[in-house]
Amino acid sequence: MISGYLITILIIIVIYAMLAHSLNIITGRAGQISLGHAAFFGIGAYTSAMLYTEAGFPFWISVPMAAVVAGIVGALLGIPCLRVRDDFLAITTMGINFVVEAIFLYIPFFGGAMGIGGINLPKWFGREMTKPEYFILILVVFFLLILMDRRMGRSWIGLAWASIREDEQAAGAMGVDVVRFKVLAFILGSAIAGLAGGFYAHFLTFIMPQNFGFGQSIVVLSMVVFGGIGTRWGPIVGAIILGILPEVSRPIMEYRILIYGVLLLAMMRFQPGGLLGSESILSKVFRRTVYRLSSSE
Amino acid sequence: MLWQQLANGIAIGSVYALISLGLTMVYGILRILHIAHAGIYALGAYVGLLSFRLLGNFWLSLIVGMAGAAVAGYIVERFLYMPLLHLPRIAPLIVSIGLFTAMEEAFRIVAGPHTLAYNARVGLGDLSIGSFHLTETQILILFVTFAVLIFLWAFLTKTRTGLAMRACAQDPETSSSFGVNVSRIIAINFLIGSAMAGAAGVLIGVYDNQVWPTMGSIPAYKALAIVVLGGLGNIPGTVLASFVVGLAETFFIGVLAIPFPRDAVAFVAMILVLMFRPYGLLGKA
Amino acid sequence: MALLEVAALSKEFDGLRALDGVSFTAEEGEILGIIGPNGAGKTTLFNLISGIYPSSAGEINFQGKSILRMKTHQISCLGIGRTFQIVRPFQNLDVETNVLVACGHRFYPSLWKSTGPFRQPEIVKEVQILIERAGLRPYAKQIAKNLPLGFKKRLEIARALALNPHLLLLDEPSAGLRFEESAQLMGLIRQVRDQGIGVLLIEHNMQVVMDLCKRIVVLDHGSKIAEGSPEEIRSNPLVIQAYLGKEA
Numbered sequence A: 001m002i003s004g005y006l007i008t009i010l011i012i013i014v015i016y017a018m019l020a021h022s023l024n025i026i027t028g029r030a031g032q033i034s035l036g037h038a039a040f041f042g043i044g045a046y047t048s049a050m051l052y053t054e055a056g057f058p059f060w061i062s063v064p065m066a067a068v069v070a071g072i073v074g075a076l077l078g079i080p081c082l083r084v085r086d087d088f089l090a091i092t093t094m095g096i097n098f099v100v101e102a103i104f105l106y107i108p109f110f111g112g113a114m115g116i117g118g119i120n121l122p123k124w125f126g127r128e129m130t131k132p133e134y135f136i137l138i139l140v141v142f143f144l145l146i147l148m149d150r151r152m153g154r155s156w157i158g159l160a161w162a163s164i165r166e167d168e169q170a171a172g173a174m175g176v177d178v179v180r181f182k183v184l185a186f187i188l189g190s191a192i193a194g195l196a197g198g199f200y201a202h203f204l205t206f207i208m209p210q211n212f213g214f215g216q217s218i219v220v221l222s223m224v225v226f227g228g229i230g231t232r233w234g235p236i237v238g239a240i241i242l243g244i245l246p247e248v249s250r251p252i253m254e255y256r257i258l259i260y261g262v263l264l265l266a267m268m269r270f271q272p273g274g275l276l277g278s279e280s281i282l283s284k285v286f287r288r289t290v291y292r293l294s295s296s297e
Numbered sequence B: 001m002l003w004q005q006l007a008n009g010i011a012i013g014s015v016y017a018l019i020s021l022g023l024t025m026v027y028g029i030l031r032i033l034h035i036a037h038a039g040i041y042a043l044g045a046y047v048g049l050l051s052f053r054l055l056g057n058f059w060l061s062l063i064v065g066m067a068g069a070a071v072a073g074y075i076v077e078r079f080l081y082m083p084l085l086h087l088p089r090i091a092p093l094i095v096s097i098g099l100f101t102a103m104e105e106a107f108r109i110v111a112g113p114h115t116l117a118y119n120a121r122v123g124l125g126d127l128s129i130g131s132f133h134l135t136e137t138q139i140l141i142l143f144v145t146f147a148v149l150i151f152l153w154a155f156l157t158k159t160r161t162g163l164a165m166r167a168c169a170q171d172p173e174t175s176s177s178f179g180v181n182v183s184r185i186i187a188i189n190f191l192i193g194s195a196m197a198g199a200a201g202v203l204i205g206v207y208d209n210q211v212w213p214t215m216g217s218i219p220a221y222k223a224l225a226i227v228v229l230g231g232l233g234n235i236p237g238t239v240l241a242s243f244v245v246g247l248a249e250t251f252f253i254g255v256l257a258i259p260f261p262r263d264a265v266a267f268v269a270m271i272l273v274l275m276f277r278p279y280g281l282l283g284k285a
Numbered sequence C: 001m002a003l004l005e006v007a008a009l010s011k012e013f014d015g016l017r018a019l020d021g022v023s024f025t026a027e028e029g030e031i032l033g034i035i036g037p038n039g040a041g042k043t044t045l046f047n048l049i050s051g052i053y054p055s056s057a058g059e060i061n062f063q064g065k066s067i068l069r070m071k072t073h074q075i076s077c078l079g080i081g082r083t084f085q086i087v088r089p090f091q092n093l094d095v096e097t098n099v100l101v102a103c104g105h106r107f108y109p110s111l112w113k114s115t116g117p118f119r120q121p122e123i124v125k126e127v128q129i130l131i132e133r134a135g136l137r138p139y140a141k142q143i144a145k146n147l148p149l150g151f152k153k154r155l156e157i158a159r160a161l162a163l164n165p166h167l168l169l170l171d172e173p174s175a176g177l178r179f180e181e182s183a184q185l186m187g188l189i190r191q192v193r194d195q196g197i198g199v200l201l202i203e204h205n206m207q208v209v210m211d212l213c214k215r216i217v218v219l220d221h222g223s224k225i226a227e228g229s230p231e232e233i234r235s236n237p238l239v240i241q242a243y244l245g246k247e248a
Helices: A004-030 A038-053 A061-081 A086-106 A131-154 A154-167 A168-173 A178-204 A214-227 A234-248 A248-254 A256-270 A280-295 B003-030 B036-056 B058-084 B089-112 B134-159 B158-170 B172-177 B184-210 B216-232 B233-257 B264-276 C044-048 C072-078 C096-105 C120-134 C149-161 C179-194 C206-211 C229-235 C236-247
Strands: B127-129 B132-134 C004-013 C016-026 C031-035 C057-062 C080-082 C166-173 C197-204 C215-220 C223-228
Touching: A004 A131, A004 A178, A004 A214, A004 A234, A038 A061, A038 A086, A038 A214, A038 C044, A061 A086, A061 A178, A061 C057, A086 A214, A086 B216, A131 A154, A131 A178, A154 A168, A154 A178, A154 C096, A154 C197, A168 A178, A168 C072, A168 C215, A178 B058, A178 C149, A178 C236, A214 A234, A214 B089, A214 C016, A234 A256, A234 C149, A248 A256, A248 C080, A256 B058, A256 B089, A256 C215, A280 C016, B003 B036, B003 B058, B003 B132, B003 B134, B003 B158, B003 B184, B003 B216, B003 C166, B036 B058, B036 B089, B036 B184, B058 B089, B058 B184, B132 B134, B158 B172, B184 C229, B216 B233, B216 B264, B233 B264, C004 C044, C031 C044, C031 C206, C044 C166, C044 C197, C072 C080, C072 C096, C080 C149, C096 C120, C096 C149, C149 C166, C179 C197, C179 C206, C206 C229, C215 C229, C215 C236, C223 C229, C223 C236
Parallel strands: C016 C223, C031 C197, C031 C215, C080 C166, C166 C197
Antiparallel strands: B127 B132, C004 C016, C004 C057, C215 C223
């Protein structure tokens, strides 16, 4: 039987993969820098937690609501922020992260520094779900998100995002409503981050403001950058590798923040496309191997 | 009492100016948000403290701290930012964030997670006139910061290099066609900005008698808020915004005693100003 | 009613007057040349018309309506297409996809419709016609950044035409092109004009300007110093001085 420890890691990794994927929509697909993504993770987690512990809503309502609330906040914040120059966006998203964390920390309604506890795993068929079952659940949701991403990639929205990413001004001159599509990416990314937050809250059973600060935003950003901004599987690979490594290696766990920092630095400096990017060493080795295999037949 | 708070506000504002100017100067010339600048600020404090422990003299430690910070700034510019200028601006920004994160951790790993004491004394003693009281460190701050600001002003307005720097911030392409060595100007820009940040680090380290690994975190976003508030890339704007924030913090917390986190004042001020002047106090489109 | 009416248009940057009280009109099916020495404000004029930055003063009326306060995409949706001085196709997208982008606003008006696939047969058909006319059919699946300069320029025009524009702003289309490429491009521009589309043409190549344009507006240091037929402009002393003065 699979050990409880392994299942816990797997669940956390899927949640991170969801989070990284959601940041990728904003940063990788639409090309907008967001340095405060953990704020929406937190908004989702707290929404779910409060609906469950204070209002008695079950998991099956509290988690979708987490996505909805995070999406709405994303819209409210996104609409003014995305109209300004992208440098301002970096600063405002950082600021949003600080403010949201401060709200959770200082306003007693949200439990303050102690956070919120007593959030349980969902119930179904009259009993509480087991961890392996929870894993299957979020894995299914995750694959649905990937399917949605594939659909978006072929859609006009996906093309509009690509044109904005390539050249915002030229896109506008070709009739693309740049602000509308940026906001759309922001709302979608925030909503999915909120969803991940809901899953997180119900799994960890307690949440604290510190889980959703700037440091967490950097962790998620590292996963996306390491794996490959803008690619479909890059952020997921990034989440898996950076999620597993600290667990299997004590020294890596000790120095993981340093590693995240150096990773961001080194990747952007030398391999901005990330591990799965088209210019990366991995991609080149992969292509060369495929070429050699196919030409030897 | 009011004069006291005024003096406190000016002292704090002047240190903010020292930190924020480097940030706005880098933005003005490279259009990069140099988040790692706060790491250089903390590095200045650590280097200054180390040299104080070795040499026992405040002034020497100040100079060494500034020099260390300047060198670090140069390395960042040459090896991290310049090679990335052809990429979209998200790239140097992420590099900067990664560097800042790594620097804070490096401080923690190398110097330990605990707060270190930096009690440098110059033998000046405090100044007391009635209920108006300036500590020795506050006098030092006012002296050093104003000396640096005056030097910067003179440099930017009176020297050829300074004028070249201002021209580059306006329009690097045209400037280079006039014979300005843009690459050299960028390097000097970083050297000066980083040295000022290093000085700020030393001054704050001495003022609080504390040097610790994450001392750059709050200045990281506060300096950003100040720079945006004053107008990204605008030097007089940044100086003005620094004093506005310094005085606002002191008055709201010290005089009006509003129960509001002190460090949020900069951010709130920024948002308020942006609502009426979207490019900052003195910024232009 | 003129297709485009520009009246007393001015733009200031930080105290520098890039454009000062410029007025002229443009008509459908006509190529209007905009010439002047470097720094005269020609590209600034285009940027104001296409809404990339706001004007400081004056009027811009398109088909009788003011477009002063409109955003870039609204102006392009109304029917003003443009190319750029330094050519800017969507570098990592192929030729066909580049042109598809400009079709978006017509075929996907609502958010719901926008979730539909962008490569629909009727749109692709339109795009292929445009690509054919620009002479780029063999390169339809080529990535834009790998194209030679001349093809990129044609791609930009095809892309702008996908907007179904009434007015086309062309910014130095022949810059950097060899003689034959330039001639081919001019053929394309004539085709565009013959379709009834109005063209504003910024050019430094005097041969091209004199050949193509029915009327010419001359800018210098932000002001209009002359307007008229090619013959009138050629012999206008102010114009000669403006150009010679720069070379002296």
